[in-house]
Amino acid sequence: MFFVTRTAPSVPVALQSDSVSLLRKVMLGAALAVAANAASAATQLNVGTVVWIGYGPFYVAEAMDMFKKNGVSVKLQVFADPALIPAALAGGSVQGAMLTYDQVIGQVAKGMQQKVVMPIDYSNGGDAIVAAKAITKVADFKGKKVGFNPLSPSDFLLSYALSSNGLSDKDVTAVNMTPEAVPAAMASGQMPIGVTYEPSLSQIVKQGGGQKFHVVYSSKNAPGLIADVLVFDDKFIKANPKDITAIMKSYLDGMAFMKAKPDEAAKIIGKFMGVSAKEVKEQLPGVYNIPLAEMPKAFVKSKETTSYYASGAVIGGILKAKAQIDKIPPTEATMDAQFVTALQAK
Template sequence: MRSRLLAALVSVLLAVSACGAPPPAPGKIKLGFSAWPGWMPWQVAKERGFFKINGVDVDLRYFDSYTDSLTALSTGAIDANSQTLNDTIASASSGGRQKIVLVNDTSTGNDQIIARDGITRVADLKGKKVAVEPGTVDHYLLLLALNRAKLHQGDVQLVSTLTDSAAAAFAAGHVDAVGAFAPHTSIALSRPGSGPVTSSADFPTSIPDLLVARADLARSRPDLVQRLVNTWFETLAWIERNPDEAIEIMARGAGVATVAYRAYQPGTTFLTKQENQSFFGTKSLQQRAGQVADFMVDAGLIPARPSLDGLFDDQFVNAL
């Protein structure tokens, strides 16, 4: 089977060199994403036709609830999803068979713990009500911050709710602090006097955002996954050349004003092709995953460290 796939890929390359464009590929990829700035380029790819240009038929599915996208991938309702490293490890601990095929970005400030007026540091959260979606990226950020402040989860009153509801509850004054990612941070910060007490900028490289595919798709149809990865980098190149038009598309997709979306830009750092290759090739991603897994076990987010063997698939970024 592998030799047939290699032969098929060679045929594709020959066809591309002969006619200047990839031939259409049979099959459709159901791709999930949520309102995180690092994943909104997928909306640009759809509206500008980059999926079609790369010969891949994509059913792009937007999830209001990020958690629902995780469930959709783990149950096979979608073929690939945009999700964080810690959430991918959580899926692996539950028996999920997935492959990390691309690092979209690292969070450099757009994940935040936001507190009310009078709370200016993480240590001040002791005994306070903190709304967060359990088990997801900003719960992880909260635990990282508490750990650095020599506090534990039990030192705060954790209010479990979905991220959008958590941001709204904080804005309405029902809790003292909230863990949220952009664009939900804009809702939280509408509360007068509020501000972030910590963010992902304080934990560099701790929150990589990924393209994760079902393991059986990466194995049986690597050509489709490759076209998806190619599309991502072509889209980023177009965004760099057309920043104003791109921001309009992404802001509209995220449901925020363009001025608000521009403010998110420093908080998300996109990785280049070369940085992706280095991230995989130097084992930096694998090492980070091991550290994240150990922390998640210690924090009680997962029962035991899962095997990470086979989770990382660098063939697609190396083929760019």
């Protein structure tokens, strides 16, 4: 290659021109490659999550490179405490989040513009209040210590169970702890009642050969009230619709894989959750992952608690009664159904 410098040997003008043109092309190509790599790194999306059996399709999608196949770079960022995820989403450290619908209502009531773009699942026994065998009903909770994570689905489930049985939060002694800490606290004997979800739920029930603790009340008693949802900030939704669609497609691909290859999927999910494939299969009935065909129901007005309009009214009422929100936000402000609608049309 000939470089034109003051000390370069004399060469024909045409050759000089060709050389300069070639050099420019090489440099431009290199610059574009660097820019492309930088853009690729910059566009990785962090999605906040917790270890929860209902998020299995997402775990499969990450392990099987389904996000990449759908044209988006996604990293699932695991939080030990689900209550920390909304703030992370608001602060921008994660671009998307897997939350429960009660969390979304709480955030929107505070002025945040976080919206549900897709229903993921609803708990069907995967969240529960467990207690010592001698405690047989919710009414027996009165005056006792209950371990749970405040401002979380566990808190909400407990409040709903108490109010449905003529009690209130004031009738129990709340002990602040993460869902993962509940099994050890109950095993030590310091906590007769705990509220948690899988896999911690199964760990508690199996203690003492299954003779120490049992489920007194679960999300199966209130279908749809603990609903897991995929959430993004409204500004991100408007700026990145293709990425959101790709993430949703990856979730659906993960669901399809779970159905087609249940054994392999159970191993993948178990590895992510830190449990065996056998335990994954035992826990899966505790959730209902919503297929695309049923997703629109969540966004439509209905008296069924699987609709956000119905469940939102109940959830909002409890949150307001607990002074966690000043007013119940309009259901429409908590969701954006355009992506589900578009996917269904394809």
